[in-house]
Amino acid sequence: MAHSCFRTGLKPSATYNCLIKAETKNGKLSPASISTKFTTNAKGRVLNIIDFGAKGDDVTLNTQAIQKAINECPKGGAVLIPAGTFLSGALYLKGFMTLKVAKGGILKGSINEADYLPMYNNRFEGWEMKTYASLINAGVMNHDGGFVVEQLSIQGEGTIRGGGTPLAKQMIDKAGLRGRGRLFCLMNCKNVELQGLNIENSPCWTIHYIYSKGVNCHDLNIVSTAHNGDGLDPDSSDDSFIFNCTFSTGDDCIAIKSGKNPEGYIIGKPTCNVRITDCDFAKGHGISIGSEMSGGVSGVLVRDCKAGPLLHGMQIKGTKDRGGYVKDVTVMDCALQQITIFSAVNYNNDGAAAPVLPTFENFSFSNIDLTGALIKEPVIDINGFNDPQHKLRNVVFQKINLPEDAAVKITDADNVSFQNVKTVSGKAPKYLAENSVIRHD
Template sequence: MFKYLLMLLTAFSALCIESFARKDEERIAKRDSILKNIVPPSFPDNHFVVTKFGAVGDSLKNSKPAFDKAMAAAKKKNGGKVIVPPGVYILNGPIHFVSNVNLELQKGATLVFGTDAKDYLPVVFTSWEGTMLYNYSPFIYGYQLENIAITGEGVIDGNAKESFNTWHGLQKESQLRSRKMNHENTPFNERIFGEGYYLRPHLIQFFECRNILIEGITIKNAPFWCVHLLKSENITARRVKFDAYNKNNDGFDPEYSKNVLIEDIDFNNADDNVAIKAGRDYEGRRLGLITENIIIRNCRFKGLHGVVIGSEMSAGVRNVFVEDCTYGGYCKRGIYLKSNPDRGGFIKNVFINNVAFGEVEDCFFITSYYHGEGSGFETEIKDVFVNNLKCKAATNAGIVIQGFPTKKVTDIYFNKVLIESCKKAISFTNTENIVFNDVIIGEEVSVPSHVK
C-alpha cells in the first residue's frame, strides 16, 4: 500500500512540474503575441516651443494661455512636438491635448498646476472610481485622440497637497451620489458634478485614446490618481518616476483598456503602484469592456501596494503579466487581487514571474470579499500562475486566498515561492485546486533531527 501511494505521489509531482513548464511556455507565447501589438506612436517633424507662444518659466506667470496656443498651433499643422524648455511653468487650468502631439518636457522643466478649482471648469466627461460622469477636468486631459505622448526628463507637479488633497475628507456625499447614479443607470448627461462637489480630478487622464506614450518624466503631488488610462489602447509607459504622497495617488490605472506595457518604472506612491480596473458594479457589467493584455515588467515597487487588480473590475480583467520586477522600498501588499460580491465580472489569466519584495504586510493576497460587503454578483477568480516569487518578510501573512462560498477561487498555481519569514504562512477559505511546487514559507527545514 505504501509503495503504491509513493508511486502516486511521484507521478503527481512529475505531472505538476510538467504542467508548470507547459504553462510557462504558454505564458511566453501569449505575452509575445501581445507585445507585437504595442507600438509607440510617431509624430510629424514640427516643433512648437511654448516660450514662443508667451510661456514664461519664472514660477510666477500663468502660462496656461501659451500652452493652449501651442496646442492649437500643433493641431493646425496636424501635430508635432510641443516643447517645454527648462523653467518652472505655472498653469492655472488644464492642458487639453490634441491628436498627433508629443508634449516634451526638457530636463529642468517643471509644470506646476494651480490650486483654484474653478480653473478646471467647465466640467468634462470623465470617470471617478469606476463610474462615468462629468467632473472637474483632469490637469492633463485627452479625449478621443490618437498618437499622443508626454516625454522628456521634466517634472509634472500637481501641487495638490494643500488644496485638492484636503477634499478627501469631504467627498463621501458626492462619492455615494455617484455610486447611486451607477446602480440606477442614470443617463451620463445627468451625472453632473464639479463645483459644489468634492470629487478630486485626476492628474493625467487619456480617455478613449489610441497610441499613447508616457516616457522619462517625473510625476508628483497629484490631486487624485496620477495616470488614468480609460477606454484606451496601445499604450507604452516607461522610465517614469513617481513621487506622489497624496490621498489616492495611484501610479497607473488602466481601466477598460487593452494592450498596455508598463516598464522600467520607479514607483513611490501613497497608494497602489499599478491598479488594474474595469468599471464598477452595474455600469461595469453593462458596458462589458474587458481590461486585458497588461504587461508590467522591470519595475521597482514602493508605496501602498505593488500590483493590484480591482476592486473596480466589474467588466472583467484578463491576461495580466507581472515580470522581472523588484522593490524600491516598503509595500503594504505585494500582489493584491480584490473584489466583492457587488462587482461581478472575472479575474483570470494572471501571470506573476520573477518578482521580489522586501518587507511587506502581506506578500500575496486574493480576496472575493473586499471591505466585507456586497451581495448578488460574485466574481470569478481563476487561473493565476505564480512562478519565482520572493519576499524577505511578511509581518502579517505570506499567502492569503479568500473565495466566496458560492463562487470559490480556483486553479491558483505556485511554483518556486520563497517567503523568508512571516507571522502567518497560509490562509485559504472557499478555494479549490490550489497547487504548490517548491514553496518555502518561513525558515527552510533542512535535514531532520535524529536520535543520538
Template structure:
C-alpha cells in the same frame, strides 16, 4: 478475442488513461500553460503600434509662455498645441524653467516634451478646470478636467525628463478626500458629503446617462492627473510626476499605450500610480512608484457602470518596475466589474515596510467581474506588510459592499519569487462557496520569513512547486 488478450487490452487502456491523466496533471503543475501565455503575450507586444511624430518643434515660449512659476500659461499651451496639430503634429516643447498652468488638453499627433529641468506647476484653483467627460473611481461623469487630458485622440505622447507637479497637498485637493490624515476637519466639505460621491454612484445604478451626471463646483470630486480617454497609440516616457490630486496615470478605454521610465512620487489619498481602465495592450515598464495608494491598479469600472461599459482590461504588461510605498504593488480592482484578464508582471522589485501587498485582487458581490490569467515571475520582494498574494471577494471599504454579482477569480501563477519578509501571510485568499478562488500556483517561490504560510477560505487547487516558506518545503493542498 481470448480472455487473456481482453485483460491485456484493458490493462493497456488503463495504463494509457493513467498516463494521459498524469501528463495533464503534470502539465498543470509544471507551469506549461503559463509558458504558453508568456509566449503569446510576446506576440501582442510585437504587434503594438508605436507613436511617431513629425520633426517639427513648437516652443511654448514662442506662444507667450512665461517661465516664472507664477504667470498662468494655459492659453500659451493651448495655442502651441493647436498650431502644432494644425500643421500635422510634432513636438510641443516645454523648455527649462517653471511654468504655471491650468489643464493641458492634447490633440492627435502631439508629443508634449519636457526638457530635463522643465517643471509644469498645475493650478490648484478648481475654477481653472472646465468640466469634461471623465471618470471618478470607476464611474463616468462630467467633472473637472484632468490636469493633462486627451479625448478621442490618436498618436499622442508626454515625454522628457522634466517634472509634472500637481501641487496637491493638505490645503487644496487632498482635503476633499474627507480624511483627517490629509487636513480635513469636521465642517469642511468633502467628497463624502451626501450630495457628492454617493449621488454619483446612485446615478450610475439608476442608469442616468453620463451627460446628465454633471458635477464640478460644490461636489468635491478631485480630478485625475493624466487621463487619456478613448485614445489609441500613446506614450508616457521618462517624466517625473509629483503631488497628484487623485489617480495619477489613467488610461481609460485606451488601447496600445506604453508607460516607460516614469517616476511617480505622490503620497496623497487615492494616489494610485497607474490605473489602466477598460484598456487593452498596456505596457508599464522601467518605472518607479512611491505612492499613497496602489502603485499599479488595473480597473474596469464600478458596479452598474462597469457592466454598462462591459470592456475588460486585458493584456496588461508590467516589466522592470520598482514599487516602494503603496497599498499594493500590482493590484486588480476594486473597480473591476467588467473584468480583468491576461496580466503579466515580471522582473520587478518591491520593497518597503509601507508596501502592504505585492500582488492583490480585490472585488466583492457588488463589483462582480471575472479576473483570470494573472502571471507573475522573477520578483525580488524585500518587505511587505500584509502578504505576498491577496485575492479576496469580500473587499469592503465603503460600508456594505454585497450584492448579486458573484465574482470569479481563477488561474494565478507566481514563479521565481524571492521574498525576505512576507508580513502576515504568503497567500491570503477568500472566495464564495458557489464561486471559490481557483487555481493558484506558486513555483520556485521562496519566502524567508512570514507569520503564516496561508489563510484560505473557499479556495480550490492551490499548487506549490519547489516552494519554500520559513525554510520548509510546502506541499500542494488537495481539493
C-alpha cells in the same frame, strides 16, 4: 529575464536594423533575434511655449499660452516646455503630437480649482460621472467605443507636477471626494506613449486611462502622497505596457480596473493584456487588480519587478457585489513581500450590486522571492467567495521562497497547488486552509 533598452540619438527619416537578445539573471545573453528593420519619423515642427507668451517664473498662469501652442501644433509636431517652472491649469492635448518637457522644465499644476473648470464627463472609482478636469487631458469618453485621439506622446527629462493636496481639498469642498480631477486623464485614446518624466503631486490618481488601447508607460518616476494617490490606473483598456518605472505612492502603485457593480458589469468593457515588467515599487498599498473590476480583467503579466513594504503586496481584490471576473494572471521572477487575494474590501462599497458574483480563476505565481516579508500576518493570504460556484480556483504557486516560520492562508478556494514552496531553511510553510481544496509538497 527580459530587459528593455532604447537607442538614443537616432536621426529623423532614417532606416535602422536592430537585433534583440535576452539576458539571464547571470548576465548570459541569448542568440540574437532575426534582424528587425524600422524607419524613424520625419522631424516635425517644434513649438516652444515661450514663443506663445509663456513665462517660467512659477507665478504667471500660462494655461492660455500653452493651450494655444497645443492647438497650433501641426501633425507630427511637438510642443516644448523648456527649462523653468510653468504654472498652468487644465490642458487638452490632441492626436499626432508630442508634449515634451525638457530637462530642467517643470509643468506645474495650479492649486486653484477654478483653473480646472468646466467639469467634464469621465469615470472615477468605477462610475461614469462629471469631475473637475485634470492637468493633462486627452480624448472624450465614450464607452460604446471608437478612438478620438491617436498617436500621442508625452515625454522628456523634466517634471509634470500637480497641485497635490491643496488643490484636492478645494475640489472636495466644491464637488465632493469623487469630484477631483487626476493629474493625467486619457479617454478613448489609442497608441499613447508616456516616457522619461518625473511625475508627481497629483490631487488623487496620478495617471488614469479609460477605454483606451496601446498605452505605453516607461522610464517614469511616479511619486504621490495624496489621499487616493494611485500611481497608474488602466481602466477598461487593452494592450497596456508598463516597464522601467519607479513608484512611491499614497495608495496603490498600479490599480488595474474595469468599472464598478451594475454599471461596470453592463458596460462590460474589460481590461486585457497588461504587461508590467522591470518596475520598482518602493512604497504604496499594492500592485493591484481591482477593486473596481466589474467589466472583467484578463491577461495580466507581472515580471522582473521588485516591491518594498507595500501594504498588501501583489494583490487582487474585489467584493461580492462587483460581478465580472479576474482571470489569467501570471506573476513571475519578482521580489515581493506579500501576495493577497481579497474577496471583500472595506471601501468604495456603495451602490447596488451587480446581478452575479465575480469569478477569480487561473492565477500563476512562480519564482517569487518573499524572504523579505514580515511574518506577523500570512505572507500569502488568498480568498475566494463563499459560494460553491464562485470559489477562487485554479491557482499555482511554484518555486516560492519564504521567510522562516511563514504562514500561508487559503480560504474558499479549489484546486490550489503549492510546488517547491519553502522557507529559507528548506522547510514547508504552515498551511492554514479553510473551505478549500489544496495540494502541496
